[in-house]
Amino acid sequence: MNQKFEIEDTEFKGLKIVHPFVSYDERGFFMKTYEREFFASHGIFLKNDEDMTTCSRKNVIRGMHFQTQAPQDKYITVSVGTIYDVVVDLRKDSQTFGQWKGIELSEENKLGFYIPAGFAHGFLAVSELVKFHYRCGGKYIPGADSGIRWDDPDIGIDWKYLSDDPVISERDKSLMTFQEFCQKHQGLEGA
Numbered sequence: 001m002n003q004k005f006e007i008e009d010t011e012f013k014g015l016k017i018v019h020p021f022v023s024y025d026e027r028g029f030f031m032k033t034y035e036r037e038f039f040a041s042h043g044i045f046l047k048n049d050e051d052m053t054t055c056s057r058k059n060v061i062r063g064m065h066f067q068t069q070a071p072q073d074k075y076i077t078v079s080v081g082t083i084y085d086v087v088v089d090l091r092k093d094s095q096t097f098g099q100w101k102g103i104e105l106s107e108e109n110k111l112g113f114y115i116p117a118g119f120a121h122g123f124l125a126v127s128e129l130v131k132f133h134y135r136c137g138g139k140y141i142p143g144a145d146s147g148i149r150w151d152d153p154d155i156g157i158d159w160k161y162l163s164d165d166p167v168i169s170e171r172d173k174s175l176m177t178f179q180e181f182c183q184k185h186q187g188l189e190g191a
Contacts, residue, residue, distance in 0.1 A: 005032065007042040007114075012089055012096045014190075015119070016044060017103065018075070018112030033077050033112055034135070044114050046075055047137035054132045056125040060167045061150050061159070063122015064088055064175070069144035071117035071188050073137040081127035082106035084161050088148065088178075091118035092187020098178065100157050105132075118190025120148050126161045147175040154178045 006019040021032040039046060049072075054062065063086065066072075076085055086102040104126070105111050115121055123132065150157065150168065155178050159166075176184070 005035065005038055007039070007044070010101060012087075012099070012101060013094065014043070014116035015087065015089075015101065016042065016114040018114055020077075020110055020112060022110055031110060034075065039114075044075075045137075046073060046114070046135060048135045049139050050136040052134055052136070054130075054134075056130045056132070057167070058125050058128045059163050059165065060125040060130075061122060061162075062169070062172065063147065064120035064150055065122060065145070065147040066090060066118075066120045066188065067138075067141055067144040068146050068185060068188065069141055070138050071119075071190065072140070073117045074115045074121060075135045076105060076113040076115065076121075076123075077110075077133045078105045078107055079131045079133060080107055081125065081130035082108070083123040083130050083132055084126055084159065085113050085123045086121070086157055086159070087115050088120040088155055088157075089118070090120055090148075090181070090188045091190030094118070094187075094190060097187060098155065100155055102157070102160070116190060118188045122147075122150055124159050124161055124166070147172065148178050148181050149175050152178045
């Protein structure tokens with residue numbers, strides 16, 4: 001059974017769901033998650049300045065992160081487990097400014113998620129163990145590293161897999177609200 005490479009548009013301009021090329025046989029599978037020319041033909045020009053892996057246990061929330069200067073685009077995949085990946089559009093001139101979208105990414109569905117510059121990003125670890133990979137286009141700038149609260153009522157993210165006691169870093173607990181972000185930054189530059 002083979003699955004061809006496809007890129008699906010979402011209701012948010014530039015935000016894409018990636019269906020990788022997967023080929024299965026008696027040995028297992030081979031998967032191609034990224035091909036520069038194919039992505040470019042769908043309007044994705046990921047510079048890929050950094051590759052990172054995160055390992056998290058069930059009920060961990062990381063996010064909602066972004067850079068206030070030189071926002072990065074990201075390409076997300078999961079190799080082990082399941083996450084509920086969430087973005088909030090913070091692009092100041094976007095028709096979907098302040099709106100969020102969530103998608104389940106897992107080792108089973110093998111989907112990727114391309115997030116253009118100008119979105120806040122976070123995720124919830126749904127399975128007991130998660131290994132999550134992301135490529136970032138654009139250099140990380142420590143002084144511009146920021147975020148908004150994962151539970152901000154003005155955004156109203158439905159973390160549909162969340163149990164009663166999420167595991168959240170002290171840093172993420174102290175992130176600004178969406179209103180504070182709007183007062184301070186009025187939005188981010190985006191793709």
